[in-house]
Amino acid sequence: MKKRDWQLWLFPVITMVLLVSIYFQNQASFNNKDSITYTYLRHALQGSLGYGAVGNYRNMISLQDLEPGDILLGGYPECAYGRFSHAGIYIGDGQVIEAYVDLGITQQPVEHYWTYSEICLLKVKAAPAQKQAAIDYAKSHLGELFYPVAFRPGERIWNCTKIVWEAYRQQDINLESSGDIWISPDDFYDSPWVQVIREKSV
Amino acid sequence: MKIVARLYFIHIFAWLAIWLATYYPGLDIVLAVVYLVIICDQMRSLAKGSKCKGVAGFILWQAPGIIFSLISLLPWSWWGIKDYAFFLLMFWYTPVVPLLSILKWVIAGYPLYYYLLLAMPLIYGLLFTAAIQLKQPVFSASRIR
Numbered sequence: 001m002k003k004r005d006w007q008l009w010l011f012p013v014i015t016m017v018l019l020v021s022i023y024f025q026n027q028a029s030f031n032n033k034d035s036i037t038y039t040y041l042r043h044a045l046q047g048s049l050g051y052g053a054v055g056n057y058r059n060m061i062s063l064q065d066l067e068p069g070d071i072l073l074g075g076y077p078e079c080a081y082g083r084f085s086h087a088g089i090y091i092g093d094g095q096v097i098e099a100y101v102d103l104g105i106t107q108q109p110v111e112h113y114w115t116y117s118e119i120c121l122l123k124v125k126a127a128p129a130q131k132q133a134a135i136d137y138a139k140s141h142l143g144e145l146f147y148p149v150a151f152r153p154g155e156r157i158w159n160c161t162k163i164v165w166e167a168y169r170q171q172d173i174n175l176e177s178s179g180d181i182w183i184s185p186d187d188f189y190d191s192p193w194v195q196v197i198r199e200k201s202v
Numbered sequence: 203m204k205i206v207a208r209l210y211f212i213h214i215f216a217w218l219a220i221w222l223a224t225y226y227p228g229l230d231i232v233l234a235v236v237y238l239v240i241i242c243d244q245m246r247s248l249a250k251g252s253k254c255k256g257v258a259g260f261i262l263w264q265a266p267g268i269i270f271s272l273i274s275l276l277p278w279s280w281w282g283i284k285d286y287a288f289f290l291l292m293f294w295y296t297p298v299v300p301l302l303s304i305l306k307w308v309i310a311g312y313p314l315y316y317y318l319l320l321a322m323p324l325i326y327g328l329l330f331t332a333a334i335q336l337k338q339p340v341f342s343a344s345r346i347r
Contacts, residue, residue, distance in 0.1 A: 007240045008208060011215035014233065018222035050289075054282050102288055104313035143308040145315050147224070147299055148289060154227035156303040181225070 022181065029180045036081065036184040043080040051085035052076035057117035057202045063110055068092040069131025070123055071164060071194065073185045074116030083118050084185035087161045089138055097138040099146045099160040107142060120199035122188060126173055134167040151181055161185050168193075205248050209263045212240060216297040223300075230300035237297045238329075245333040253334075260330045266294050268323045275320060288319075295322050 029035050043049075053076050066072075068091055075084035088098030088108075096110045113119055124131065141155075141163060150159045155166065161183040165175050175194065176187040188194060216237040223230040248263075249256045261268070273287035292299070302315040309317065318325070 007244065008211060010236070010240070011212060011219040011233075014219040015215055015222060018219060018225070022222060022225050050286070054285075101285070101292060102312065102316050104308075104315065143306050143313045145299070145303040145305075145313065147292065147296075147303075149221070151225040153225055156227060157224055157230075157299070 026179070026181050029178070032178065032180075035178065035180050036182055036187070037180070039082055039184070039186075040080050043078075048078045048080045050080055052079035055117075056115045059114055059116055059119045059200050059202045061114070061119045061121070061198060061200045063094075063113070063121070065197070066090045066110070066121060067123070067131075068135055069126065069128070070121060070197065071188055072096060072110065072113050073118075073120040073122065073189060074113050075118035075185070077117055079118075081184050082186035084120065084189065086116070087164050087185040087188060088113075089135065089164045089167060091135045091139070097135070097142070097163070099158050099163055101146050101148065104146050105138070105141050105144045105158055105163055107139075117202045118200075119202075120189060121197040122194040123197050124168065124173065124175070124194050126168070126171065126193070130168075130171040130173065133171050134173075137167040137170050138163055149182065152183060159183075161188070164188070203259075205244065206259045206263050209241070209244055209248070209259075212237075212244060213263075213297065216240075217293075220297045220300060231304070234298055234300040242329055242333055245330050246336060249330070249334040256330075256334065260327070264323050264326055267291065267326070270294060271320050271323050291319055291322075295319055298322070 023030060030037070032038070055076065057076075070090040072088045072090060073084040074086045075082075079085040086098065088096040088110075090096050090110060091107070094110050095107050096113075097105065097107050099105045124134075126134075141158070145157055146159055147157045148159060150157045150162050152162070159182075165183045165188075168175050173193055175191045176183045177191065178187070180187070189196075216233070220230055220233045220237065223233050245260070248259045270287045270291035274284060274291055276284055279285065302318055305314045305318070307314045
């Protein structure tokens with residue numbers, strides 16, 4: 001064996017070990033055909049990749065009675081992850097904390113949710129103090145890194161849903177109870193911890 | 203060509219391994235450091251032949267990163283191509299993402315990792331240049347022999 005052949009084979013071996021390890025830790029998730037993994041693969045096979053047909057669909061849903069701690073979901077047609085592709089947590093004063101690949105975890109005006117063809121506003125069944133603590137948690141992570149396929153564990157690598165999920169999980173509110181390896185916006189919609197304020201499809 | 207194929211092979215499997223390692227926070231950072239050590243060592247092999255061949259090999263290896271970075275820097279975007287290019291840029295540089303995730307500064311509205319990802323082909327270029335320098339034998343500057 002040549003001196004540096006180990007460099008060539010180190011990462012393939014580690015990949016196999018990690019694949020097996022993650023599979024055995026999440027067998028229930030991999031056996032669930034409704035999980036986000038299979039949803040994405042199904043849509044990918046049908047030709048839908050990524051977050052769908054981006055555009056300005058002018059849903060003009062009323063945002064007036066949003067309260068701090070509420071969750072916003074948005075989606076475009078042909079989204080691969082399900083009905084919704086994006087999530088954010090409302091923090092008051094017309095601002096939302098969300099995450100994008102180029103901006104990381106960021107604070108933005110809420111009005112841009114009008115561009116989605118699918119929109120839903122959710123109220124979390126939690127005490128105001130818990131909601132404020134969730135907002136504070138999200139704020140403390142502003143500027144941190146977005147990675148599109150961020151796994152559930154860890155507090156360094158995020159996507160738009162993971163930061164909202166983790167902010168509430170820190171308050172003992174688990175918005176995704178199926179135990180999947182990652183979080184999707186549709187998980188929030190299906191969670192027993194939330195009630196729909198209003199939703200719209202354009 | 204053989205060394206470029208080796209670099210692609212190492213990079214692509216490091217991409218998979220380090221992405222999966224993010225499931226175990228901490229392990230991803232260790233593997234990212236190991237990846238950089240290995241890639242620097244391999245780049246020294248790339249620099250062994252002529253300088254031109256070495257540079258051509260480096261550009262060939264980093265072509266995806268260079269293309270995605272240039273598209274991301276375009277002032278306009280057709281059908282969201284710019285957004286997708288930055289997505290792909292981030293995927294291509296997954297092996298160093300755990301190291302970028304440690305940096306939490308925001309400059310002019312963008313996080314530091316955004317600028318570093320755009321500049322990553324240049325950063326790899328600097329690593330390559332350093333590898334070339336390391337390859338050169340060091341002679342004594344002294345005239346007293």
